[in-house]
Amino acid sequence: MPLAYRTVLIEENALMQERLSGIIRNTPGFEVSARYTSAGEAMGQMQAFNPNLILLDIDQEANVNLLKGLKRNVPESMIICISKNWNADEQARLLRDGAAGYMIKPFTGEELQAAVKNANRAYGSAPAKVISFFSAKGKSGKTTLIANLAAALARQTRESVAIIDADLQFGDMAVFFNLTPQSTIVEAVRDIKFLSPVTLKTYFAEVGENLQVLCGTSKPDMAESVTVEGLEGLINMARNLFSYILVDIPSGFSDISATACELSNQTYLTAMVNGGYETTHTKRALEIFKAWDDYEKRVFPLFTRVEPCNEESRETLSKAIDYPVAAIIPNEYILVSEAANNGRLIIEEHPDSPFSLAVNELAMDIAGK
16 A cells, blocks of 8 residues: 655755654554755756655755745645744745645654644635634623534534633633643643644644634633733734634723634624623624724624513613624523533533523524625
């Protein structure tokens, strides 16, 4: 049976080249067809080896400049860039120039396999969609909504979905999914400069088919260790791993919540109907989001625990905030609580309930936008 990946390795450092060559040879499904110290040396020679995978050292600026030329010379080859450090802006440029992925070196055989798998999955697919859930005040029901919505998206689209619990002081995703995580957002942000998309994935906990969670801080006083820059790097890197990323952010406006919203394709402004000032708070928050030129395409008010949950209620809420309400979720607190107590999601425990139907409709809407 022929090997799947005939690999050309372009690496300037002789010791690193030897080390990586050994890793490639010892990884099932891979062989080293040729080795070069620079892209310039490889140009015009490597076609003879008919490679379908090129690992390109981008710590050399000259190699970066020749990326487009490499892609033209061997258009059928997958090019994965390798570097000592991760840089989100650099990666975005490399992907535009024809690279299929990005790895931190030295890598393991498992990381190489995962990088190729991710690159194959991402080839030709739509860019990842990041969705933040903002609440002007607490007690909006967004944790329950996000958990069920993420599961619905994973089931409907059969694509990879992630939840990032960035509600730094009071995030409940670990409790909701009954997790005792080895790593949380604190460790992911701390290590982000030393990670690649492949290694970042190990910080997420798998909670269902195509569904993974990065849990929030284990203690409220650890919230300060998550910086704006770290969160930005985390979200940008996660775009390379997942098709949908749902971000649970702290209530109210802060540097963290503002950054998450600005990085998101969509922000759901979430509030719970409880006879208080939820429409007033939502309207005030909308005024701030209107500073975005494209706010009408990115900001979507959503109300939970709506009774009765019908078009008349949606219209009433829309008039109250003077802005179209994107979705309303019915009040089924007892069923939601019973499902959670059984360690299950309501969309799994009661798939035909009004809550589940509303969440599935929202998932279809998100997947179609």
